[in-house]
Amino acid sequence: MTLGTHFILDLEGAPFAALDDERLVHEALVVAVGEMGARVLGVYLHRLEPQGVSGVVVISESHLTIHTWPERGEAAIDLFSCGDPARARDAARRLPEKLSASRFTLREIPRGVPEATEPSL
């Protein structure tokens, strides 16, 4: 039994202004958590110098993090969800548009140590 699903989202082609806007990033993350049907335990964003935002939303038994590189138009996001993976996937897929990115890749990783392989009967 897996512990949850980890979504690894990389996006590019986003405007400098969007990726450097702490309020816009904050709203995008909180809205995404709402779309998952999850409850926010805390939101912690840090503006970096000379640009960029690093932040995380802690959700019950889950999290959503972001790091932005406005000067490259890129951001790295990860969403760890112990809830409904379909809702989490949909929420993750909507994030690039919220940040006006032109291209993204989304990977999924089942979490937990794999079971030792048992001989089949």
Next chain:
Amino acid sequence: MTLGTHFILDLEGAPFAALDDERLVHEALVVAVGEMGARVLGVYLHRLEPQGVSGVVVISESHLTIHTWPERGEAAIDLFSCGDPARARDAARRLPEKLSASRFTLREIPRGVPEATEPSL
């Protein structure tokens, strides 16, 4: 050029008491960040009911998160590092022992949208 390396660490066989101990988990995370040679921007831990800890350390352009399931002896950790990957890898590999886990798996994912393939000349 990748944005950084994402280490995905799953551990099991850890004592209930260790995975349910917010102070022990806090110390393990902060020590790991120090081993990476990185600077902590903030530590945010939440105790879950009836057991477990969800938390994150925000590091400049990086993060370290954990979710523990004391009743299963398992924890899911991820470490996103934009610094020296060798130091981050070493720090990640030392975390299971800090939580007295008997077994772990560690995966590494280069972050960033892959470059479009250019025809070779």
